């Protein structure tokens with residue numbers, strides 16, 4: 001059992017949670033992720049790591065469906081969750097690349113934006129961090145943005161109500177037309193990463209992305225997270241999740257992400273009806 005040591009709203013749908021997990025904290029490297037289980041029979045949910053300190057890991061979590069809603073509504077600081085397994089996934093090689101952009105437009109991307117930016121700075125990279133939110137109201141509190149670690153930091157909003165108007169891909173497009181960029185890293189929505197991959201491919205800039213697929217075991221055994229990768233089959237949980245965006249068949253990844261929508265909606269509505277009935 002692992003104790004929850006911190007919890008805070010980041011905006012109307014995302015929250016921060018910190019949990020004691022010394023076994024993960026000891027070994028976590030950028031690119032790794034964890035799998036949470038709230039109960040012995042609970043669903044296994046993969047999450048990225050935002051921070052590691054004093055044997056605890058911090059995560060940004062979106063209230064998406066049944067399990068993340070349950071975590072938000074039924075667990076508070078001082079409570080215990082059943083298990084966290086990990087670190088899972090392949091470590092991304094953090095070294096000197098030159099000028100690096102990390103761009104994100106959703107929760108898991110924002111978590112890795114902060115952790116990658118911090119690690120990349122240790123190797124003297126010039127890091128440009130871009131974080132896209134729908135509106136100004138959804139922008140995370142300043143202490144949870146990647147701003148404090150980056151050389152340049154931009155918030156963009158889709159409606160222009162804060163920061164630069166537009167999606168991160170608009171800003172990447174502008175930056176790469178003006179100066180040399182050696183590596184682009186992306187995380188968050190699949191559609192955003194697909195668009196960024198097309199853009200960077202056209203400009204011949206290496207691009208690695210957090211390939212967020214539906215995962216079950218997280219160890220390469222079940223096949224749920226399979227992706228077509230440069231014509232071969234790979235598993236995002238062990239060969240990724242940070243992978244060469246130019247080799248990913250993004251249309252297939254997006255199609256597979258929708259395969260349980262009906263069941264997810266049913267589970268979510270059932271859980272919400274129980275909360276309302278209480």
Ligand SMILES: Cc1cc2nc3c(=O)[nH]c(=O)nc-3n(C[C@H](O)[C@H](O)[C@H](O)COP(=O)(O)OP(=O)(O)OC[C@H]3O[C@@H](n4cnc5c(N)ncnc54)[C@H](O)[C@@H]3O)c2cc1C
Nearest residue numbers: 045046047048061062064065066067068108213214215264
């Ligand atoms: C490597 C990796 C890192 C992730 N990091 C984060 C993170 O930092 N913060 C965050 O909020 N979310 C993250 N996710 C997604 C997170 O796992 C899902 O939001 C969560 O499983 C949803 O569970 P649910 O029961 O609340 O919702 P559901 O209704 O079950 O699912 C809602 C949506 O979440 C995705 N999803 C559902 N089940 C899984 C699964 N088993 N594996 C992956 N995706 C799933 C699908 O897109 C689905 O449509 C990550 C996923 C992966 C693979």
Ligand code: FES
Nearest residue numbers: 216218220223237
């Ligand atoms: S999650 Fe099962 S093979 Fe990757």
